Amino acid sequence: MANLPKPSVVTVFCAGTDYDENSKDVIAKLYAATEGQPGVDRFFYAGPGSAGAAKKHAGAVAAVDSTVKMAMGPLGAVANKAGVNLGRIVDTSTGMSMHLNVAAAEREVSAACAPGVTTVNLAGWSRGAVTCIGIANALAKRGVDKINLFLFDPVPGTEAVNLWNWKEHLTTVPDAVKNLTVLLMEQEEGGLMTVKELLLEPLRKPFAGGTATVYPMPGRHNSAVETDAYLPEISTIGEHLCTAFLLAHGAKLSRTRLLSNDALVELYGSVKSTKRKATAAAGYTDRTFAVDNALRESLFFVNRHHKELFATTYPTVAQVLDARFEVPRWNATAADEARRIRGKSPMMKAVLVAGLGSLIAARIPSFPSNRPRRDAEDLVRLLAELEGMTAQQTETAIAVTQTPAPSLFAPRIQPARGATISAADSDW
16 A cells, blocks of 8 residues: 555545535535545545544544533433433534544545645535635645635634634635635524524635635525525535536546536526525525625626626627627527527526516616617517517517606516616626
């Protein structure tokens, strides 16, 4: 074994609190799909409080269990007789095994690496994502200088009550990290500011300043990596993004769930169409104070990734939507793309139809030049194609744009809360 060459790529997965490799989340699934020998070119570190962490760090967990039970006196004896493992409960609460995992990975992963040669990919969720940052710092000190991080909603726990998890080595990304992608969730469970919300304060500062690719997403903390009853699309998008990231950086996966741009646009369209109703039904609370998203109130898009995918997949329709283009944009190609949307992306179509009336009403006849009027006509033609209108119906709708009162479109004028609509709506 000692004479075997070091692997060129090592991939490390770190689970969130109470999750391990037997869980059904994205982290466990991607570890299972990653090719290679465990402990050589792929590694898995179980989350705090999980059965996997209790097994790997049995001595430390047992010592805490014993110490706490002794301190509790008779109640500790009752807990012991009932088979309650207080060490695991403490681990869940404090994230103790995060630090143990970082120390273990420093030994185990660094032993598998040839500094200057091996690329290390790390993917983690929640406290597991924070663990990835800790491992990256530990490996960087060992001379590993090619590290890539994919982090699902990194959460150390609120600093005020989890100070030990906000140490610099867990919250600062080292220079050895060459590629950094972060998925941040915009909501959490609960009606008021609950203890759980306080504990799920996301890590933000290391990803500011444009050094990271950040995907803000609707949904709660767990939505990032497992099927959510209200927003099930988010974990599918996240799995795709992480899979693509790992493959791009040399990991080999035997089972992949890569999606086409069409499929991703439709998943995002489903999220955009349902997210307000879904988050209200779920009783989610707002965490957007902690997560920047310039397109949160867009009529059409969930985030910039959604917008860029749409513009790549349906470029001519994207020009029709964007008032910055000063050339005639409605043509046969735009019509063909609209028909594709109508046929392949029913949820994205619903989002477009709901928002187009607002744009049309905002861009007609208060603008005297031909440019805004033509712009409105293009939007009407797009709406007509999406709705499958006849030629006569389309011309009737266009005629409405020549009148002072766009009553045909009034029922559609229901922009998202806080949305700003104008004739120069450049961020559509």
